[in-house]
Amino acid sequence: MNLVKESSSSTDLDDLVASNDMGGRKATGLQLKITLIVAFVWALFQLWIASPFPYVLDTDLLRWNSNQARSIHLSFAIFLVFLNFPFGRHSSLHKIPVADWILAIVASLCASYYLIEYENIATRVGAPILQDVIVACIGIPLLFEAARRSLGITLPLIAATFLAYNFFGNHMPEMIAHKGFSIYEVVNHQWITTEGVFGLALGVATDFVFLFVLFGCLLDKAGAGNYFIQLAFSCLGHFKGGPAKAAVVASGLTGLISGSSIANVVTTGTFTIPMMKKVGFSAEKAGAVEVASSVNGQIMPPVMGAAAFLMVEYVGISYLEVIKHAFLPALISYIGLVYIVHLEALKENMQGLPRKGAKVSLVRKLSSFLFGFLSLCVICAIVYYGLGWIKTLAGNNSIYLVTVLVLGSYVGLLKIGSKYPKLCSAEDHDLSNLPEPREIFRSGMYYLLPVFVLVWCLMVERLSPGLSAFWAALLTIFMILTKPLLDGVFRKEKGASLWTGATDLFDGMVTGSRNMASISIATATAGIIVGVVSQTSVGSALADVVEALSFGNITLMLILVAVLCMILGMGLPTTANYIVVSSLMAGVIVEVGASNGLVVPLIAVHLFVFYFGLMADVTPPVGLASFAAAAISGGKPIGTGIVAFKYALRTAILPFLFIFNPDLLLIDVTVVQGIFIFVIATLAMLIFTAATQGYFLVKSKWWETAALLLIAFSIFRPGFWIDKVVEPHQYMPMSEFLKQDKVIKQGEALRLHVSDDGYSGKVENTIHLLIVREPGPFKQVLENAGLNLYIKGSRVEVDSVGIGSDAYQAGFEAFQMITGLEVATEQPSKAFVYIPSLFLLGFVFFTQRRRRDKAS
Structure with missing residues (x-):
């Protein structure tokens, strides 16, 4: 049975993904070899700097600091973009023009200028020379061109607009005006320091994002993507509207290792969309289900389209906290989508796919699930306490013993899987009779091992995300190399060799690098926007504009910010999307909210703008994921997008809810x-x-x-x-509160009213939220939070704020007056x-x- 018979050809779909994520150019001969070698070397470089090996060797030759690594990273990325992405739709796809080779080399040299001149730049901080200006004036336009080729016109246009605002802000209307900056000041900020192009966003892409993108590509090359799809179908395919429910789960699982909603649509959609149509879904609805579930994959931890790592830096909390806060809304959103599919199936009285074997009773299903869950708990307990015992016994040598145990587990699970038929590609699988879930699960249990290693390193060992992804990628590399040979031996097949694994590994490394090139360009280009925001007062200006348009109404302000996020996110990949909307709109919610009585945790604000930025992937007319799904289903792209947007309403309501009810983010709650x-x-x-x-x-x-x-x-x-x-809170003047000499409890939320002279010269009143970490007297609690106070009578003034402290994160500044606070009142249950x-x-x-x- 040909499941993709009614859809576009596989070649066309591959071209769609390639042109969006890796570039549509298909060079041949020497040009192709150079491109592949550069991509492979880039992957090796990223693995090297993420590993502990540079610090083991007693040499500085192959050791670079974070700033130097960013320069090398961008050099590789911009070189590959000019080689892989053609100038326009009418450019040659089968050879790389000389002009593109020249642009690639020049752009790469400009990006590596920060590395080449690193020592000299360090001696002239804040005082760029003419040479710096010339390189920046060449590099920034080439970066914009690379962004246009790989991402479309939207991001470079926004960045160019902000850059123009940097120069000509003194000619703008009073509400958004600033003093203006010279070309030397702009170049120093954007290209020479780490405030602009080589800033935090590119640093996160260098240190963390590349490793996770590479890990996802390697895991998919090993066959995990196909395994997740077929496992989802074997578990859910027999329910009403089963293929659609399986598509939701499969997209959620592949979203764990994918950073592209479009690639997710095509990877799972070529299989799931025809199956949905088979059981009664229209072309538009089948495509919309796939779009909604694939875009949802970008909000699903642990990767979240690489936004999770940026949130760590922007919000100032640990990676584990980001994952904890983001998990529940993402899970609830997926459950809602499964229910949407169920309701659609009920409306049309759809049936599921037939399953092999006799029907299993509900009691047996529940008992099997309970047994499996308890077995998993026992295994986890054995692993946890067993590894603890090994580390105590072996000490520094425990890494070698753990490595042997992990590799032994892989070989054992592969041997178990070899007892079952091989998983063919999803497109070629005949699911007229669904296989037993147990059979599919056991045939590929070894695919779960790298994911387990990743989660273990992150959650238990508390390693950095980059180092955790390195160890997981290293295990996946070993699996790719050895799986064809070991599987052939276990199945007693002739002709198996390491060469097949080596070829797959090379392809996986190259694919990871080529996928990452456009993401790196996006972070570098978005860094210009971040640089403008930090150099000018545009953040406060936007807050003033939004407050004026919303008339100080909190709900109207949030709706306006949501719409602006969807507009700003149109046509942008997930990473750049988050950088843009968080840089421009997160501060707006914080400032306008604080001045109107809305004080929420910063992570809630960032998740709010992130969710609505991603809605642009669904919303017509720019929703690229809808066009990819329509190419498979044969439906209308705009119609698919409209239905997908309707399905996505359940996701759109969540940000408003966790802004007003942060409990949904599991902030300061017990189990x-x-x-x-x-x-x-x-x-x-x-x-x-x-x-x-x-x-x-x-x-x-x-x-x-x-x-x-x-x-x-x-x-x-x-x-x-x-x-x-x-009323949840009652205002109390500071003079009255200080008389009480009250001891503040741990975990209590202090809503402090602050007055300060604003930029306009008028006194501005805002509210800042502080969570008490240690109980104690009021003054001691504030000092523990990083506030040094000057108290005279009832007058409480901020003398200084500790950099990076809780008070600093809450927005306190020196010389502010703390006029009072809101005391929580006893409310009904x-x-x-x-x-x-x-x-x-x-x-x-x-x-x-x-x-x-x-x-x-």
Whole structure:
């Protein structure tokens, strides 16, 4: 059975992914060899600097600091972009013009200027010379051209606009004007220091992102992507609308190792979309399900399209905290999408795919799941305590013993997998009878080992993300090299050799580098925008504009920011998308919110702008993922995008909810509270999904839809109704509070009212949020947070703020006045909202069930 018969040819789809992620040029001969060798050397360089080996060797020859590594990284990236991405749609795809070779070499030399002149630049900090200006004036336009070729016109146009604002800000309207900067000042900031092109974003791409992109490509080359797809289908394919549910799960799993929503669409969509159409989904709906689930993969930890590593730097919290905060909303969003698919299947009375063997009872399914879960817990406990015992026994030599155990586990799992039929490619698999999940799972358990190593290094060993990805990639490299030979030996097949594995490894390394080239260019180009924001007052200016347009209304301000994020994110890859929207819009929410009484954790703000930036991948008319899905399904691209946007509404509602209810981000909650929040939030998401789909048990009447929306809102944000009865906080002047000499409890949120002279000369009143880490008297608590105070009577003034402290992250500055604070009041339990909501839900449920029973 040819599952992709009705869709575009495989070649066309491969070209679509290649032109978007790796460049559409297909050079041959010597030109191709040079391109592949450069890409392979770049991957080796990144593995080397991420490994502990440079610090083991007693030499500086192959050791570079972070700033030098960024220069080398950008040199490789811009060189590959000019070779792989043609000038325009009418340019030759089969040979690289001389002009592109010249541009590649010149651009690479300009990018490496920071490395070549590193010692000299260090001696003239803040005083660029004419040579610096010439190199920057050549390098920045070439960077823009590389961005245009690999990313489209949007990002370089935005960056060029901001760069022009840097020069001509003194001629702008008063609200957004600044003093203007000379070319020497701009060059120093953007090209010579680490504030612009070679700034934080490019540093994160160099240190972390490349390793995760490479790891994903290597794991996919090893066959993990195909394994995840077939495992999802074997588990879910037999349910109503099963192929669509499997597509959602498969896209979520591949999203763990993929940094591109378009590549995700094509990787899983060539298999899942025809299967969805087979069970009754229209072309547009089948494509929309794939688009929504693939774009959702970009919000799913641990990679989040590389945005997770940038959040670590921008928000100032650890990587594990970012993952913890981002996990629950992403999981709830996926559960909501599965439910959407279920409702679509109920509407059309769709059936699932047939499964081999006899039907298994629910009791047996539950017992099998429980046994599997308990077995997994036992294995995890054995591994955890076993490795702890090994480290105690072997000391510094434990790394060698652990390596032997990991490789032994890989060989053992591969031997188990060899007892089952090989997994053919997803497109060629005949799923007219679904295989047993147990059979598929056991045939590829070894694919889970690198993921386990990655998670173990991150969560248990607490290694850096870059070093964790290095060890996981190293294991994957070993798997790719040895799998063809070992699998052939275990299956007793002749002709197996290491050469097949070596070829696959070379292809995986090259693919990883070529995928990364456009991401690196995106981070470097977006760094110019970040540089302009840090050099000028554009952040405060944007906040003033948004506050004026929203009239100080918090909800209207958030809607306006959401729309702006979707506009700014159009046509941008995930990494650049996040850099742009966080640089421009995160500060707007913080400043405007603080001045109007909304104080939320910074991670909630960054996730808000990130989610809406990604909505541009779904939203017509620019949603590229929708065009890729339509190419497979044969549907209309705009129609696919509209349906996908409708499905994505469940994701769009989440950012508003965790802005007003940060508990959804698991901030300062216990395990029991976390479980309760998950259950309640999931229930609310399912109800909201049923309301937006207009279908619960049967087609909903208008009042039932309204009731479901009310129930979902009440469960998601019960505080809205409680606050109407009892105010959550009561303002207390500082003079009155100091008289109480109160001891502040650990974990308490202090909402401090601050007054300061603003840029306009007027006194501005804002609210800053501080979470108390250690209990104690008020003054001691503030000092522990990094605030050195001057207190005279009832007057409390900020004398100084510790750099990097909690107070610094909260936005405190020297010479601000702390005028008062808001004291939490005793409020009724949330059960007073939950219980009536559940009663109303029960009424809607029984009403629809009675109507369904009459119809049947």
